[in-house]
Amino acid sequence: MNIYASAAVTADGYMDDASTERLIISTPEDLAEVQRLRAASDAILVGAETLRRDNPSLLVRDGELRARRRAEGRPEDIDKVTFTASGRLDPAMNFFTQGAGRKFVFSTRPLPRLEGVAEVIVVEEPLTAPLLVTELEKRGIERLFVEGGPRTLQFFARAGLIDTLRLAVNRDMRLGAQPGAPRLTFDEGYLDVPHTCTRLGAMEIETWCFHPDRSEEDLRLLRQAIELSRLSPPSPTSYRVGAVVRTSRGELFTGYTHETSPTHHAEQEAVAKALAAGAELRGASMYSSMEPCSRRSSEPESCSAMMLRLGFARAVFARYEPDCFVCCRGALDLRLGGVDVRVYPSLGAEVLEVNAHLFR
Ligand SMILES: NC(=O)c1ccc[n+]([C@@H]2O[C@H](COP(=O)([O-])OP(=O)(O)OC[C@H]3O[C@@H](n4cnc5c(N)ncnc54)[C@H](OP(=O)(O)O)[C@@H]3O)[C@@H](O)[C@H]2O)c1
Known part of the structure; x- marks a missing residue:
């Protein structure tokens, strides 16, 4: 499987603020690029906390991108994946109700409330990134787009499973001290490898390629x-x-x-x-x-x-x-x-x- 991880961060490394409102860090150009990256994937994955905080739909909305997927013989909607230990997921969330793609929930406990709205994959052992990736691959997913939050990105990074990491940094946005706000951090040395840096309007796009295409x-x-x-x-x-x-x-x-x-x-x-x-x-x-x-x-x-x-x-x-x-x-x-x-x-x-x- 190829794993492409993506996040928008403020200049001081936050992926959201501490308020209950969703903070938009990206610019429209960057959001359009993220749509293209989603459309190039088979499935998108976010952590359960992101679903609870933001209730995202995680769809490819752009008509041209959907038409291109159709022309390539792929479904217009990408599949969606999340994972949880608490099981605190509501079947009325947009994740479950929007889009015709398959929905997968990895869980360490049975989730009867989600029956009929998703395939719940209950794992008896500790849920690890290698297990999740292997199970998705067995279900035909070859390209996975991981969109956060920070704990989810860390979960894949620690397992060495991210192939490409794209960080869109909004240099004009700085939050300062925000106790409890989700901040992107990686283990020491993880990002100490060559990467590219380009501009996309007001955003700086930093890209790490951990595993070259072979x-x-x-x-x-x-x-x-x-x-x-x-x-x-x-x-x-x-x-x-x-x-x-x-x-x-x-x-x-x-x-x-x-x-x-x-x-x-x-x-x-x-x-x-x-x-x-x-x-x-x-x-x-x-x-x-x-x-x-x-x-x-x-x-x-x-x-x-x-x-x-x-x-x-x-x-x-x-x-x-x-x-x-x-x-x-x-x-x-x-x-x-x-x-x-x-x-x-x-x-x-x-x-x-x-x-x-x-x-x-
Ligand atoms: N700026 C961006 O690009 C961007 C993108 C996405 C999200 N975000 C922001 O990120 C924030 C959420 O990030 P977050 O780091 O707090 O949470 P998260 O990564 O979205 O989700 C973490 C959750 O995943 C589940 N999980 C993690 N490891 C697990 C394991 N080994 N086994 C089973 N379940 C596991 C747990 O769910 P349970 O608690 O249910 O057990 C955990 O609470 C939100 O504020 C959102 O707005 C920003």
């Missing part, structure tokens, strides 16, 4: 992994998977399911070749046609545990593992371990086709 290489090596998966013999008890390891020095090692042993997974085969060649795997990328496994009966260590142990930095795959044999949480475990996980569902149909022997 989709071209990702797609090329994923296609190679899918081709490798075709070499794997069909078996009623396993998926046919292909894998390519790319070390940080650019060396490539390949493998496919059962290549040298009837219990080996594709990732294991590729890693075995890399280790035999003396390659350094810390910081490497794993390209698998299907999500790396998290639990298996045939061997003691799962592929995701192996990748964490060896210090892989990235995991790229085309298709989440269907709940056929076990309920897989490979992507989630990898994200929780700090691995940058990227999924390319545009190639997922091919992976299903290679595994048609299991789904007939």
Whole structure:
């Protein structure tokens, strides 16, 4: 998933004042740009406190942007997402009543009042950003626009999940001391990376790109992994998977399911070749046609545990593992371990086709 985070802040870093009225920090030009960014996304996410304080609709209102989405075969309305521990959300909020997009609420408790107005995703474990992202990805969301408030931005930043951060700073607005007003802060050092600064009318736009776009290489090596998966013999008890390891020095090692042993997974085969060649795997990328496994009966260590142990930095795959044999949480475990996980569902149909022997 690609995560684009955005906020408007005053010159002294506030995202709102302490009053009950909504403070407009952006200029019309900036609001128009935010509309364009929303329209380029599949879903928008804000924290539950923002819904309670501002009751925003979170829609793409611009007719041209809606028409463009329609022309691209996408729904005019983007999906909406929020998350809560308290459950203090009213079904009459604009979040639920406006727009035809899907509405998702992540909650640590059941919320019967929201039945019929949203899909409530109840999580039993602590709600983490990796869990939220993984669950949204499984529901087809590839581009997520995160609009605040400050605690929500911090929630994604701490997990290292923000790809791009855009701060629109109104240099003419300064609030001074405002006890209790929401202020944007990040952990020390988080913003100490190169960023760009441009002007948009009265606003200064600061943009950080934390993870450069690597989709071209990702797609090329994923296609190679899918081709490798075709070499794997069909078996009623396993998926046919292909894998390519790319070390940080650019060396490539390949493998496919059962290549040298009837219990080996594709990732294991590729890693075995890399280790035999003396390659350094810390910081490497794993390209698998299907999500790396998290639990298996045939061997003691799962592929995701192996990748964490060896210090892989990235995991790229085309298709989440269907709940056929076990309920897989490979992507989630990898994200929780700090691995940058990227999924390319545009190639997922091919992976299903290679595994048609299991789904007939
Ligand atoms: N200037 C801007 O661009 C902009 C944009 C958006 C919002 N805002 C402002 O930001 C303010 C709100 O910001 P905020 O930081 O106070 O709140 P927030 O980020 O909007 O929402 C925080 C809420 O998210 C839920 N949450 C956070 N972590 C969670 C976790 N691990 N598990 C479950 N739920 C979790 C909690 O909801 P529960 O309390 O329900 O448990 C928490 O209170 C508002 O004043 C709004 O106007 C400004």
